[in-house]
Each structure stands twice: as C-alpha cells, then as structure tokens.
Amino acid sequence: MQVNELKLKHFRNYDQETFIFDPHINILIGNNAQGKTNVLEAIYLLSTTRSFRTHKIKELIQFESEFGFVEGQVESNKHDYDMRVVVSKQGKKAFINRKDIARTSDYIGYLNAILFVPEDLSLVKGSPSARRQLLDQEISKISPIYMYNITKYHKLLKERNAFLKMLKEQHKEGDLYLDVLSEQLAELSADLIKRRMDFVALLNEMSGTMYDYLSADEKLTVSYHTSYKEISKEAILAKYHKTYKRDIIYMSTVDGLHKDDLKFQLNNNDASLYASQGQQRSIVLAIKTALLEIVKKEIGEYPILLLDDVLSELDDQRKMKMMNLIDHKVQTFITTTSIEGMQHASIAKAKKIKISHGN
Numbered sequence: 001m002q003v004n005e006l007k008l009k010h011f012r013n014y015d016q017e018t019f020i021f022d023p024h025i026n027i028l029i030g031n032n033a034q035g036k037t038n039v040l041e042a043i044y045l046l047s048t049t050r051s052f053r054t055h056k057i058k059e060l061i062q063f064e065s066e067f068g069f070v071e072g073q074v075e076s077n078k079h080d081y082d083m084r085v086v087v088s089k090q091g092k093k094a095f096i097n098r099k100d101i102a103r104t105s106d107y108i109g110y111l112n113a114i115l116f117v118p119e120d121l122s123l124v125k126g127s128p129s130a131r132r133q134l135l136d137q138e139i140s141k142i143s144p145i146y147m148y149n150i151t152k153y154h155k156l157l158k159e160r161n162a163f164l165k166m167l168k169e170q171h172k173e174g175d176l177y178l179d180v181l182s183e184q185l186a187e188l189s190a191d192l193i194k195r196r197m198d199f200v201a202l203l204n205e206m207s208g209t210m211y212d213y214l215s216a217d218e219k220l221t222v223s224y225h226t227s228y229k230e231i232s233k234e235a236i237l238a239k240y241h242k243t244y245k246r247d248i249i250y251m252s253t254v255d256g257l258h259k260d261d262l263k264f265q266l267n268n269n270d271a272s273l274y275a276s277q278g279q280q281r282s283i284v285l286a287i288k289t290a291l292l293e294i295v296k297k298e299i300g301e302y303p304i305l306l307l308d309d310v311l312s313e314l315d316d317q318r319k320m321k322m323m324n325l326i327d328h329k330v331q332t333f334i335t336t337t338s339i340e341g342m343q344h345a346s347i348a349k350a351k352k353i354k355i356s357h358g359n
C-alpha cells in the first residue's frame, strides 16, 4: 500500500498544502513545532479516521476555521482510491472515492498504517490498557468483524454497568435483563478472546524472529493473559452468574476481557519489571516490525509505516537493521529534526521534505 499524494486543508497548522510522496522512504525534516508530526497525524487520520494524539477531533481543525480535511490518493495491489476524512465542529465524515462511508468498520482497511511514536516505549512498563488498546487496534485493522464485535462489547458493557447500578439502588440481586446482557457479553467474549489469542500467537512468533534479528541477546516471548480458565460462551456465562452479587455491589462488571493483558518476557523474565530502556525500545521495535509482517500475511500487502521521532533514538546498528527491514518493501514516513548521522543507502535515496511553519 502507498499514499501517492496527500492534500491538507485547514488541518492543524496547515492552511492548504499538497504533498507528493515517494513509494519508499519519505523523510519530513524540520525544526520543532513546524508541522512534521501533523503530517503523520493526517496520514493516520486518513487510515483510521482517528488521531493518535487526541480524542477531540475538533483540535485537528486549523485555528479559526470551521472545518478541515485530509485527502489522499492511495494505491494498493487491488485498486487506487481517493480517501478523504473531513473534520468539522459537528464531527467527522469519511469518504472513499467521494462516497460517504457511515460505519468506521467499513472504512478501515483501505489504507493500513503501522505507527511508532515515542510514547509507545511505555507499552512495556505502562498500564495494561495501552497494551489492550494495541491489541484491539491492530486486530481491527485486519479483521472488520473483530472491530465490529469489540465496539459492540464495550457498548453492552456500559449498558450492563449502568443496569448494575440501578439494581443496587433498587436493592435487587438479579434480574432477567441482567441475564440477557450477560449472555450477550459471554457470547461476544468467547469470540473476541479466541481472536485475540490467535493474533497473539502470531505476534509472538513474528516478534520473536524480529527481536532475534534486532538484538540477538535474549529471547522475546509475548503471551495473552486472561482471567478465564476456559474460553467458551458457557464457561464465561457461568462465571458471570457466580459473580452477580459482587458486580452489583461494585456497580461494575469486574471480570472480563476488558481486564485482560499482554505480557512480554525476555528469557522468561517479566519485561514489565526487568527490561532496561534499550530492551524496551527493542521490544517495541520488534512488535512494530512484526505487525508489518502480520498485515502482509493477513491481507497480502505491506501497510505503510509512520515513524515519529523514533529513528534518531536508535543506536547505529539497530537503525541499520531497521532500515534493512523496511527497505523497498514498506512505504515509510520518518520525521526528524536532522538527518545528520543517518547513513543508510535508503536514507540517501529517500525523498526529503522540508517542513517550515506548515509549509
């Protein structure tokens, strides 16, 4: 997949700008606060209809404008597409070939992107929610059904929690409607957890290979941790039934896949406790490069890769290996304040785009 052309209108600090990209490596160079990350954010928005920096879509609109948009000419093995995401005070709208696409799950997949931002380094030692988010986002990219079901799960969960609160207020210990909600959640959970487990098995295999290539010192393993002993609708429902009382007291669904976690281990040691800064960086790099291969395996072509300020943080050897991995396979967008010291042949050949004050 590749983005051949990108048009920004009233987006962040861009008034109006058009970029023509190279199919291989594009380097966005500029001083701080000039608009480099804004371009990556625009490409990510085009890919997912979301920003990786904010949930408030309004922030993307240029100051003092009513609306803004990002439009891209996207090429995949199958077709060429015109993709567009319009953001206004009312919200966002996504279009493929000028046709309004109402459901996000119908939009995702036309342009697949893997993003690596400096904040990703907290993936290893940070909160489980970031790791769950990684899982949900990455599986959604290759499976519209997963995306549809996880959205439905969270909607039902919210409904169940609100209902638990009502039951507590009415001093009740159960209700037919609680049975219905629990059954629907159990059915979705069994499906979603199985899909997560299959994905993590693939991620473990691929990221292990990548880690081995990037830093052969230890062995990386990735595993999925769930509180359920058996993954079936019946077993999950039985657990819900056993915990009605507790859930009503807490006014919250205490157990569930919304509490599950991804674990990283280096030579069988828990990386969240023991990994050094450099090891954390290598783990995240292995995960991100593994994701490139997983997308390729699942949908038949490589996604694009967005690297915000991360290449400059790698040591020379890892930088070299990273460039070897993506060389001529993956359209890549790299932001940096300077390309001094980047000495790979593909950097020399890359398209360099100078960014200054939103131009």
Ligand code: ATP
Pocket (backbone or CB within 6 Å): 011, 012, 013, 014, 030, 031, 032, 033, 034, 035, 036, 037, 038, 039, 059, 060, 061, 062, 063, 335, 337
């Ligand atoms: P750094 O090297 O520091 O990461 P950068 O080039 O990546 O810098 P960006 O984050 O892309 O910088 O752009 C930041 C600039 O965009 C800031 O000057 C900020 O004020 C401006 N900006 C952000 N949102 C808007 C907006 N909605 N309207 C206008 N300008 C905005």
Ligand code: MG
Pocket (backbone or CB within 6 Å): 036, 037, 038, 308, 309, 335
């Ligand atoms: Mg930036």
